[in-house]
Amino acid sequence: MAANVTPQGCGPNVGSLYYNLCDITVVWGIVVEAFAAAGIVFSFVLFIALLASVPFMQDKTRKNSVGVLACFLVCTAGLFCLTFAFIVGKDFSTCASRRFLFGVLFGGCFACLLMQCVNLNILVRRGRGPRAWVLCLGAVGLWLVEVVINTEWLIITVVRHPQGPLNSTAGSDRATATPCNIANKDFVMALIYVMTLILAVVVASLAVMAGKHKQWKKDGAFCLLTSLFSVGIWVAWIVMYVYGNQRRGGPTWDDPTLAIALVANAWVFLTLYTIPEICCLTSDGDSQQGFEENLYSNRGVGYETILKEQSSQNMFVENKAFSMDEPNQASKPVSPYSGYNGQLRSSVYHPTELAVISKAVRNQHPLDSTSNMIIPRASTNSAASSGSSTPTIPAENGNTAYTHNGNSGNGLHRTTQW
Known part of the structure; x- marks a missing residue:
């Protein structure tokens, strides 16, 4: 250099x-x-x-x-x-x-x-x-x-x-x-x-x-x-x-x-x-x-499961208490008119014409404890002597029924249909 x-x-x-x-x-x-x-x-x-x-x-x-x-x-x-x-x-x-x-x-x-x-x-x-x-x-x-x-x-x-x-x-x-x-x-x-x-x-x-x-x-x-x-x-x-x-x-x-x-x-x-x-x-x-996402998601699932379990238990307890207060009923809701056999059911909640008539009959002619309560049915029979129609409440199976008579004093008398 x-x-x-x-x-x-x-x-x-x-x-x-x-x-x-x-x-x-x-x-x-x-x-x-x-x-x-x-x-x-x-x-x-x-x-x-x-x-x-x-x-x-x-x-x-x-x-x-x-x-x-x-x-x-x-x-x-x-x-x-x-x-x-x-x-x-x-x-x-x-x-x-x-x-x-x-x-x-x-x-x-x-x-x-x-x-x-x-x-x-x-x-x-x-x-x-x-x-x-x-x-x-x-x-x-x-x-x-x-x-x-x-x-x-x-x-x-x-x-x-x-x-x-x-x-x-x-x-x-x-x-x-x-x-x-x-x-x-x-x-x-x-x-x-x-x-x-x-x-x-x-x-x-x-x-x-x-x-x-x-x-x-x-x-x-x-x-x-x-x-x-x-x-x-x-x-x-x-x-x-x-x-x-x-x-x-x-x-x-x-x-x-x-x-x-x-x-x-x-x-x-x-x-x-x-x-x-x-x-x-x-x-x-x-x-x-x-x-952190997995941890928080797992925690969320755990809390949700606990809440669901607690809510189901509370509902079960409440339903059980409610069922204890209510009278014993069938497990399934039954219509008051389903399976009707001619007898008056105590499960009827709304009064009908038949219920009104049966109540009136009981008030006029009370039955003893051994007699059966019969549901009256309306029927029309012709009277030979008077020439007028008299509404009759027939009875089924030969039981006693009540017939309306226009000439009677109280309008009802007891008849028997064989």
Whole structure:
């Protein structure tokens, strides 16, 4: 590059600052670039899938964590994009973005994870979590602390090494090297707050596993695995960046170390937390809704059955009491005129002409207790002596009947028909 020799794989119009992106001899740059580009695309797809699944989420407690998860995805995509700043060469803009955005983006990811762990701790103990705006406000508050720290650190660093005149070679070199001229230990020390967030996520995710509501422990396990893998990655790159590179590879290994750490940790965020969490947001809500519907429907059937049984028992008791008050009757309603055999039935409720006549006869000529009550029937017989018709009440089967005679004093006399 110093001799203006274009490396193999790069075109003549490519600047020397971007040789690591196309130089086929720099294997780590091409591999890291490929993983970073794939991570950006995958993060965008997951973000669209998360937003598209919001209308289909039935569980409100899970829907409250959508905002935090969306912020987490944005910060993860930012980590993939920041990887390209470590692949390309160093200048004022790339070094400034490296020093500032490294802690800010990681701080945003772990702040969202910590608030999700806080949400899970509340859910696993009370069954009801905070609202979505509370979680987002807490994540933003934790993230702003790292923003303030990195901003102050970057300003102090630049002010301590002021820029020289741009037309001066030394000044331009100092201007180019000012953000990059920072010791590795100073860079790591500026990330102490991010390390504190990582340890807080580990402790909070462990506390989730001690709750009583088991349906939320699966989400806590995702946070725990993500935080443990992140701890391993951070320990590896810090040891390599502070001690290993100085003894083994020199400063040329600094950029590959940070770029690989960014890509590895970002993919851990996607595979161990984001994808399982999005799956839980949709599948668990549907299954829980189906479970609640079945539960409520079964309860409704049970209540309905109990009400029916109670009502039938009450009706049976009332009918039984009503039947005890009433006189004994046939099981089926019988017409007062059905099966009439010539005798007066006591079940006649409405008086008829025959009933009126029989009552009058009883009043005029009461019978003894041994005699039978006969239903009178009207008949017409001719009288030979008087030449007039006399209405007669015949009797059936040779029994006694009453005949009306116009010449008698009382109008009725007793006759016998054989």
